Amino acid sequence: MSDINIFIKDRDGVSHNIKAPIDISINLMELIRLHELAEEGTLGICGGTAMCASCQCYIESSHPLPKMEAEEEAMLSEAFYVKENSRLSCQININAKLSGLSLEIAPE
Amino acid sequence: MIKTDIIIIGAGPTGLFTVFEAGLLKLKCHLIDTLPQAGGQCSEIYPKKPIYDIPGFPEILAGDLIKNLMEQCKQFKPGFTLGERAEDIIKKKDGTFVVTTNKGTKHQAPVVAIAGGLGSFEPKKPILDRLDFYEDKGVEYIIKEPEIYRGKKVVIAGGGDSALDWSIFLANINADITLVHRRNEFRGALDSVEKVRELKNKNKINVITPAEVTKISGRDKLESLTITSKNTETELLADHFIPLFGLSPRLGPIANWGLEVEKNAIKVDTFDYQTNIPGIFAIGDVNTYSGKLKLILCGFHEATLMCQSAHKIIHPDKKNVFRYTTVSGVNGFDGSRKEAKKPVIQSINN
Numbered sequence: 001m002s003d004i005n006i007f008i009k010d011r012d013g014v015s016h017n018i019k020a021p022i023d024i025s026i027n028l029m030e031l032i033r034l035h036e037l038a039e040e041g042t043l044g045i046c047g048g049t050a051m052c053a054s055c056q057c058y059i060e061s062s063h064p065l066p067k068m069e070a071e072e073e074a075m076l077s078e079a080f081y082v083k084e085n086s087r088l089s090c091q092i093n094i095n096a097k098l099s100g101l102s103l104e105i106a107p108e
Numbered sequence: 109m110i111k112t113d114i115i116i117i118g119a120g121p122t123g124l125f126t127v128f129e130a131g132l133l134k135l136k137c138h139l140i141d142t143l144p145q146a147g148g149q150c151s152e153i154y155p156k157k158p159i160y161d162i163p164g165f166p167e168i169l170a171g172d173l174i175k176n177l178m179e180q181c182k183q184f185k186p187g188f189t190l191g192e193r194a195e196d197i198i199k200k201k202d203g204t205f206v207v208t209t210n211k212g213t214k215h216q217a218p219v220v221a222i223a224g225g226l227g228s229f230e231p232k233k234p235i236l237d238r239l240d241f242y243e244d245k246g247v248e249y250i251i252k253e254p255e256i257y258r259g260k261k262v263v264i265a266g267g268g269d270s271a272l273d274w275s276i277f278l279a280n281i282n283a284d285i286t287l288v289h290r291r292n293e294f295r296g297a298l299d300s301v302e303k304v305r306e307l308k309n310k311n312k313i314n315v316i317t318p319a320e321v322t323k324i325s326g327r328d329k330l331e332s333l334t335i336t337s338k339n340t341e342t343e344l345l346a347d348h349f350i351p352l353f354g355l356s357p358r359l360g361p362i363a364n365w366g367l368e369v370e371k372n373a374i375k376v377d378t379f380d381y382q383t384n385i386p387g388i389f390a391i392g393d394v395n396t397y398s399g400k401l402k403l404i405l406c407g408f409h410e411a412t413l414m415c416q417s418a419h420k421i422i423h424p425d426k427k428n429v430f431r432y433t434t435v436s437g438v439n440g441f442d443g444s445r446k447e448a449k450k451p452v453i454q455s456i457n458n
Contacts, residue, residue: 040371041226051154054356074295078267078353080235107145108356 004099009060011039011105020094028089029055032105038073042108048090053079054104056088063101081106110187112138113422114415115207115217117194117331117362122407123223124177124186129415131184131441132433135422138187138215140194140207142228143355145293147174149225154353162406171406189213190253193228195361197388205387219387219418222367222374223407224394226357234265234351236324246330247349257283263333265321266352267291272300274352279312286314286344288321288335324349339346359394370396380417381410387421391415436449 003019006028010016017107029044032055033072046052050071056079059065065087072091074081086106092098114130116123119141128131145151147170155171162168168176194210197220199205207215231249232238239247251257257278264275267289273296276311279285287304307313319337323392324330333349335342359372368384371395376382381389391414392407400406419428437447 024352036371040373042372043358045226046149046153049154049157051157051427052354070293071295074267074293077289077291077293078295080232080353088392 004094004096006031006094006098007060007100007102008032009037009091009102009104010038010039011107020098022094022096025066026094028057028092028094028103030090031094032057032089038105043105044090050075050088050091053088054108056081056086057089058083058104059087059105060102060104061100063098079106109206110138110189110213110215112136112187112215112217114138114221114418115205115215115218116141116186116221116223117141117207118148118223118225118392118394119143119146119190120189120223120225120392120407121150121177121404122225122411123174123221125408126172126221126391126411126415127181127184127186129412130418131181132431132438133419133428135415135419136183136186136441138217140209140213140215141311142191142193142230144191146178146190147171147186149357150174152229161403161405164357181444182436183444183446185441189215191250193360197365199385199387203387208333214269219389220416220424221411221418222388222390222394222404223392223411223413224359224362224364226393227362228357228370229355229412230358230360231351232353232356233354234321236321237352238324242324242330242349243269244325244363245328246326246347247324247351248350249351251278251350253361254278254281257281257348260284260347262286262348262350263288263321263335263344263346264350264352266354267287267294267296268352268354269296269300270303270354272350274350275302275313276303276307279307285312286316286346288319289315290320293316306375310318321349321351346360362394373400379413382417383413 006018006020008016043055048093053075072088113135114137116139119139130137152169158167192211195210196205198205204218205220218390219374258281261284263286265288275285275287308315319335322336323334325332333346374390376390376395378397381391383390391410393402
């Protein structure tokens with residue numbers, strides 16, 4: 001299976017074109033951490049359980065995303081810098097349909 | 109001065125298991141943690157979430173794992189300094205370390221084990237103009253002395269368990285509570301939500317949702333807050349404002365202790381997880397080495413090996429004989445003794 005491209009803007013405003021594997025079942029938060037696009041210990045603090053909002057990102061493209069579960073919605077309602085297009089990156093698994101997805105990592 | 113054999117900074121799963129392993133070697137431990145309870149992230153962030161990779165437990169809730177670890181280590185009578193942050197460390201001439209907290213509590217030991225996870229938990233602060241000016245002048249992030257709120261006008265913001273639980277607690281000591289949350293739904297435990305609803309119906313808590321605190325006012329201290337709900341602003345008199353938006357970890361003062369730090373983690377030698385300062389170890393999520401995995405089970409392993417070297421430092425003249433607990437049993441510092449039952453050897457044909 002081939003990789004897809006995902007465009008990620010880090011917290012310093014630098015854009016990265018990342019090759020993301022679609023055959024190992026990882027989510028966007030894990031992809032960001034894998035490529036060390038956020039300072040260690042500042043993103044994915046709860047390990048991906050939708051319990052901390054540290055992996056908040058803004059989805060800049062109109063790709064089909066999984067529906068927001070109640071837990072994610074509740075966590076975002078308490079987070080800061082939340083926008084209409086905010087999502088927790090740990091709740092979005094990478095699949096072929098996300099090819100070309102563009103996102104920005106929200107401030108800490 | 110609290111004196112012990114090993115000062116453990118961080119009372120998460122790795123720190124708690126260190127107490128047990130040290131106890132087997134007859135070493136006493138004292139734990140320091142910024143949170144008011146033991147358990148670290150497991151208690152603070154995801155107590156109700158299951159963990160599937162603790163050896164011997166196909167599934168265990170994070171909160172239950174902490175309960176079990178507390179049960180397992182209590183026979184070794186650990187000391188706790190909770191709700192305080194380890195602020196600085198000095199090495200004395202006799203080779204021991206003195207660790208002082210932000211509240212001035214001093215601890216002395218020949219060995220320090222940093223088991224601080226991702227760091228000490230600091231409150232997440234709302235984005236409000238001049239917030240820092242009002243800190244400790246009516247704005248508080250952690251409730252230390254509930255009694256100061258008795259009879260006072262208190263506004264709590266947040267939608268999780270802390271916001272709900274403190275609203276209930278303070279309403280019951282006759283504080284005039286207003287709970288403000290951005291949504292109508294709350295994220296906390298069902299019975300807490302129910303209790304807040306009951307108190308609201310009895311006019312003991314004023315609940316404003318969906319709403320946000322958007323401005324703090326007051327000349328020398330907090331006097332009033334502006335609450336914005338559906339584009340309507342209301343000014344509310346307040347003596348205290350307590351935003352409870354969760355906690356975020358920071359390596360904090362440990363970063364200035366002269367330890368080698370890489371990517372917010374402390375570099376260690378994998379022989380015994382000792383740092384670049386002899387006598388100071390770093391175990392669990394707080395450390396880094398080639399191949400490091402931030403897993404609770406790795407923290408347990410690191411704690412176990414670390415205690416062997418700690419024993420050599422604390423008792424350089426004593427030989428440490430490796431023993432299995434199944435064979436030697438466990439002698440608690442509380443006088444308890446656990447051991448395998450002796451087999452019954454009897455003849456059947458006599």
